[in-house]
Amino acid sequence: xxxxxxxxxxxxxxLPQMLDGALVTLQIALLSMAIGLVVALALTLxxxxxxxxxxxxxxxxxxxxxxxxxxxxxxxxxxxxxxFGIHLSPYTALLVGIAFNNAGYxxxxxxxxxxxxxxxxxxxxRSLGMTPLQAFRYIVMPQMLRIAFLPATNQMVWAILMxxxxxxxxxxTDLAGVTQALNAVSFRTFEFFALAAVIYYVIAKAxxxxxxxxATRMFRY
Amino acid sequence: MIEIENVRKSFGQxxxxxxxxxxxxxxxxxTIIGGSGSGKSTLLTCINGLEDIDSGRIVVDGTDVHAKGxxxxxxxxxxxxxxxxFNAFPHLTVLENVMLAPVKVLGxxxxxAEAMAVKQLTHVxxxxxxKVYPSRMSGGQQQRMAIARALAMSPAYMLFDEVxxxxxxxxxGEVLDTLRMLASEGMTMICxxxxxxxxxxxxxxxxFFHKGVMAEIAPPEELFGAPKDPELKTFLAATH
Numbered sequence: 001x002x003x004x005x006x007x008x009x010x011x012x013x014x015l016p017q018m019l020d021g022a023l024v025t026l027q028i029a030l031l032s033m034a035i036g037l038v039v040a041l042a043l044t045l046x047x048x049x050x051x052x053x054x055x056x057x058x059x060x061x062x063x064x065x066x067x068x069x070x071x072x073x074x075x076x077x078x079x080x081x082x083x084f085g086i087h088l089s090p091y092t093a094l095l096v097g098i099a100f101n102n103a104g105y106x107x108x109x110x111x112x113x114x115x116x117x118x119x120x121x122x123x124x125x126r127s128l129g130m131t132p133l134q135a136f137r138y139i140v141m142p143q144m145l146r147i148a149f150l151p152a153t154n155q156m157v158w159a160i161l162m163x164x165x166x167x168x169x170x171x172x173t174d175l176a177g178v179t180q181a182l183n184a185v186s187f188r189t190f191e192f193f194a195l196a197a198v199i200y201y202v203i204a205k206a207x208x209x210x211x212x213x214x215a216t217r218m219f220r221y
Numbered sequence: 222m223i224e225i226e227n228v229r230k231s232f233g234q235x236x237x238x239x240x241x242x243x244x245x246x247x248x249x250x251x252t253i254i255g256g257s258g259s260g261k262s263t264l265l266t267c268i269n270g271l272e273d274i275d276s277g278r279i280v281v282d283g284t285d286v287h288a289k290g291x292x293x294x295x296x297x298x299x300x301x302x303x304x305x306x307f308n309a310f311p312h313l314t315v316l317e318n319v320m321l322a323p324v325k326v327l328g329x330x331x332x333x334a335e336a337m338a339v340k341q342l343t344h345v346x347x348x349x350x351x352k353v354y355p356s357r358m359s360g361g362q363q364q365r366m367a368i369a370r371a372l373a374m375s376p377a378y379m380l381f382d383e384v385x386x387x388x389x390x391x392x393x394g395e396v397l398d399t400l401r402m403l404a405s406e407g408m409t410m411i412c413x414x415x416x417x418x419x420x421x422x423x424x425x426x427x428x429f430f431h432k433g434v435m436a437e438i439a440p441p442e443e444l445f446g447a448p449k450d451p452e453l454k455t456f457l458a459a460t461h
Contacts, residue, residue: 118308120306
């Protein structure tokens with residue numbers, strides 16, 4: 001039953017290729033977070049706007065992003081949009097799918113964070129002559145981002161791991177894609193994927209640690 | 222001049238202001254006393270337009286606060302308000318707290334705003350706390366910072382809404398001293414307060430609110446010395 005011979009050498013030889021793939025993974029994750037953050041802020045403002053259409057739009061986005069599989073979201077970006085003549089490359093589709101997911105989760109993070117900020121903060125800002133948008137931008141948002149920062153790093157880790165779903169839409173330059181290609185020609189499935197898993201783990205841990213360090217530097221109050 | 226004409230205001234079923242008439246002259250210090258729920262705090266938030274009114278008119282220097290075309294953001298620059306909660310912005314240092322609105326709202330340069338902020342913070346006795354975050358300060362210090370923050374906008378009027386009510390007793394004095402100082406400098410002020418001794422000392426006139434009605438208004442020696450309204454008599458007896 002346990003007669004499998006490990007061939008780690010093959011995997012280690014491919015390490016440089018896999019690390020190149022890891023860079024692409026990190027790039028997609030970072031980009032998707034940046035886009036997700038901007039969209040999440042917009043969705044948060046939509047929810048605060050008091051406009052029913054904007055609020056409805058934001059709610060539908062958050063509901064879909066959080067309650068359907070990330071795999072489907074990426075599929076939709078690639079094959080789903082393809083049905084309407086919008087053809088995204090695997091890279092772009094993966095980026096769009098993950099950014100969509102990130103935005104939904106981050107917007108929900110922000111909503112929780114907003115609950116922790118007293119309404120009187122906005123009142124104080126308005127009393128100083130600020131517009132609602134100014135009060136949000138200079139008083140509420142910085143506090144919201146601080147509260148949501150560590151939960152958002154979880155989303156960053158999740159984004160890194162979600163990039164591996166790219167193989168299902170033909171992505172072959174990220175860590176999962178490179179690993180899958182190597183596996184296809186060598187059949188050393190266990191070795192390649194075990195090594196890839198270790199690389200994912202190291203990236204995820206490094207990001208979490210970096211975020212903690214950044215938090216202590218950024219938030220001095 | 223602040224003119225309040227027959228102002229009515231309800232929250233749902235509860236009518237909190239039942240036709241208030243009051244004029245505050247430039248340079249006057251008016252204090253408003255009364256039990257909780259008497260409508261005194263609501264009146265302040267109506268004056269700077271944070272709350273709507275149901276009927277009547279509030280006119281500040283000729284501008285109708287609740288008229289449709291009124292630019293409230295602009296009007297609020299001349300109406301400084303300080304609340305019971307200090308509302309310090311926790312993510313900003315004391316200096317940044319005070320500089321924020323002059324830079325973002327008045328469009329002052331950072332240097333200009335900083336000079337003004339340092340001046341006002343020194344004025345309220347916080348000149349040595351410029352780089353400190355509010356969480357490191359006592360309630361009294363945070364409240365004085367809130368006063369400096371309002372003053373940095375160079376308001377024509379200052380509204381104080383029970384600014385000592387959330388403070389530990391030993392910290393009340395430092396905040397009242399700051400208010401006394403402003404009064405002596407000729408600032409036009411409306412102070413809602415529970416501090417009777419303070420009201421007696423600094424006020425030009427004292428108004429007594431009861432259940433949404435201004436039951437009596439008079440100079441302090443008259444209002445405290447010879448109260449006419451029966452509710453006021455009961456109130457004063459209870460606070461002594």
